[in-house]
Amino acid sequence: MPTSTITDTPRQPGGPLSHGPQVDDPMWGLLLATWDLSLESAGRAANTRRIYLHAGRLFVAWLLALPDEPGSDTVDAHGRPVLPRPAGPEDITRQHVEGFLVAFRTTPTPRCPNGPGQAYVNQIYRALQQWMGHLLDEEDIDRSPMERIKAPKIDQTIKPELTDDHVKALLATCKAIKTGHAKLDKRARYVAARDQALIRVFLDLGARRAEVAGMTLPDVDLHLRTIKVTGKGGRDRLPGIGQTTALALAKYQRLRAEKQAAASAAYWLDENGRKPLTHSGLGQLIERRGQLIGRPGTHWHEFRRKLADDWLDNGGDRGALMVHAGWTSHEMVERYGAAGKRRRARNAHARLGLADRF
Template sequence: MSLLDLQKLATGLSRTWAGFLRDWDRSLRAGNYPETTRYNYLLAAAQLGRYLGESSPDPDADDAADDPCAVTRGHVEAFQAWMIDTRSASTALNKHKGLQQFFKWLLIDEQAIDRNPMDRVRQPKTPRKLIPVLRTEDTSKVLDACKGKAFANLRDEALIRLLSNSGGRLSEVGNLLVADVDLHTESVHFHGKGAKDRRVRFGPKTARALSRYLRARDKHKGAGLPQLWLAERGAAALTPNGIKIRLKRLGQAAGVPDLHAHRWRHTFAHEWKRAGGDTGDLMLLLGWTSEDMPRHYGASAAAERAQETQARLGIGERV
């Protein structure tokens, strides 16, 4: 995170809060935390500080608004409830996790507080929803929308096939370098969360699409750039955010609403579990370390298997 971004996050905070955020960011960078993780952590702490100074109904919140070392459990719980009311339970949960790390740092690393105000603050309960997966026909529609020999057509087909075939995160696929793709072994080197790298194989259709794109890329103005994905015009990389926007437009053109990269990741896990694939292997392929993730991602597959079994058994249909 740049100094400018950090100053923007600290807007409206006291000098003490801003100083702690600066020092925490340095500690996170020293720990090699990904930039997105650092930003989310720092944002949670900054939002708590601004809430205490601007929105807290607690008349005793002034000290905490000036110094995070004065934050109490009550302040955190009020902030969490406010987040649920003004945003959502899932957003409040993300803030809870960020604040856990912030006050843990203040307690253990900085030794600035004697007691963690997060102790006994419950995580917000969030509704567990079945994630909608992309059917094969949906992906086919999106690929049809990419048909053509122009640079953008070849790039988009390679991108979509890789997302669908690998189950990679948007950040992993979007930040690939040319050097990360090995067409000889038909594999790609993903740089995952928490500096956890892994190599994932892809199939012949994806290999063919990547090969065609790379040939077109060699003739592009940005051919000398290290990034795999290039913008259609000029010598510039196509960023993960640019890919996100592009996928949304392709989804609209193909008649597939709410299209985003993560849906292919859910679909990958869904199809793996439907086919009876090993959970440990799935965790390795998708870069997971917690078994909660395959349970969460596999819920839609479990529901579909139950429905298929129900239809096959025909309970109540024989009378």
Template sequence: MKFDADRLISRNPSMWASFLRDWDRSLRAADHPATTRYNYLLAATQLCGFLGTFGHIRSGAGQDPLAVTKADIERFQVWMIETRSASTALNKHKSLQQFFSWLVAEEELDVSPLARVRQPRRKKKLIPIIGEDQTRKVLNTCDRRTFAGARDEAIIRMFANTGARLSEVADLEIHDIDMSLDTALYHGKGGKDRRVRFGPKTGRALSRYIRMRSQHRAAQLSHLWLAQKGAAHLSDNGIQMMLRRRGQAADVEHLHAHRWRHTYAHEWKRAGGDTGDLMVVLGWSSDEMPRHYGASAAAERAQETQARLRIGEDV
């Protein structure tokens, strides 16, 4: 993911912008991914904007992050929950924790204003998976005789066949694909690389696309996925837009890359696959994620067991 950090930072008052620019330099020095940096800086910018908009509450905090109090953070979280969601508010809380912890480490603050602020509680929802019939409908919208159709089929099969994140598929470069071993090298979060295998159908789709790609005017680019027109690559935002269009054409609602990731974890757990192996394949370092992603599979297994046991039905 590429973004203009300075443009985002410059939206803030001068004192906020100065601290955010220094923080971003520290994040880059620590080799934080661009996506992480963007989310961190966006959360701080949104807090600053909130305090500035509601200046009658805390005018000083809207100009200087060192003036932010516990009450300011709590008001911001309430606003996030009411205007977005508890899940979004939790993500902002975690990002702001990083910013104010950095200010403490830099000895700009003695104590973070988030030190005694509780995290928003996120409701646990069963993430809707995407069935094989739905994936097949989406694939049927791809005319593999065209460049865009061949490219999009390969992208969709990579999501469905490997359970990768949107950023991981979008960031693939041509040399990350090994067609002799049928593997892809994903560059995961936190600079963690992993190599995964893909199946025969995905391999054929990739081969078809790569042959067409070799004739593209931007074939010299290192990025695997190229835009249909011009000499540019297809960004993660471009892939999101493509999936939205394909979903609408296939009459599949709310189509996005993460649904295949949830489906992959669902099917893995439903088949009795090992959790440790799933963590390796999907690039997780915490066992919290398999529990979260596998919740729908656990619910389905429980329903199957309930139907099989027929408890209370023989009276």
């Protein structure tokens, strides 16, 4: 078996997982690269490929940290016997996958001190399921080690709501503070305009991060007040935006035109205007604005839930909401409108006062 290393912090077998490791092992690296090529040829979105490959790298890193021949008394961080390192994909067992999922679920991170959330663990599981299916199609394995492993559950929890007051506070942070230094003031004005436009786009579209990050200049029509976005499965849609959002985008575009990367097709540029804003940079931007209003952990996904809640609270049509948000099933409307659904039920109960007549 070829020697292998992971360009990340070493760890004990069965211990905490590293995040986003690069696989230097030639065999495993080639297997992952082949999978990525297959995903690309199938037209899978770049963000989907990124999620899948990230899960694959985490799994391989965990496998390569296992000993070749563990002793009979060798146990992992959870007191279970340590499994031997598989020589190739055909040696991956159900126990390997389950051991990895347990390790992943219980690994603390700076953002998640109690380990990743259930939805993230479920996402990793489904990504690995796709990889095992690919290995099966390529005849690298005879049987998927995951065929009898149940998907990690996702409890229906009540998530904190992004309120109107929160949104107003976030927008209020997007104001440039004059310092008297011309260069710094110009940069601050650009950043404030960009962030305000970005927050308003999330608020108006309720779009996915990848959809907003993938916007290009030709996608935005300020005259018709529409933005072309490409959703999951490469499906394009043309949701409308409000007048206030259109004005915010117009201001951002005026200031963007003065930047070094103005000729870039990417719509959103970094704080210096020298290169496109990345997916992660976009998420970090929203989180930083949340910290400024004393609400750490503010996430772009909350705008998607807020759109669904506000739409339904104001009597909007569910079918139209599905088209606007890029959903293909009514289940998604129910899921994203869950918080507002409870509130609407309480309001309806109070209005009807059924028990008050006795």
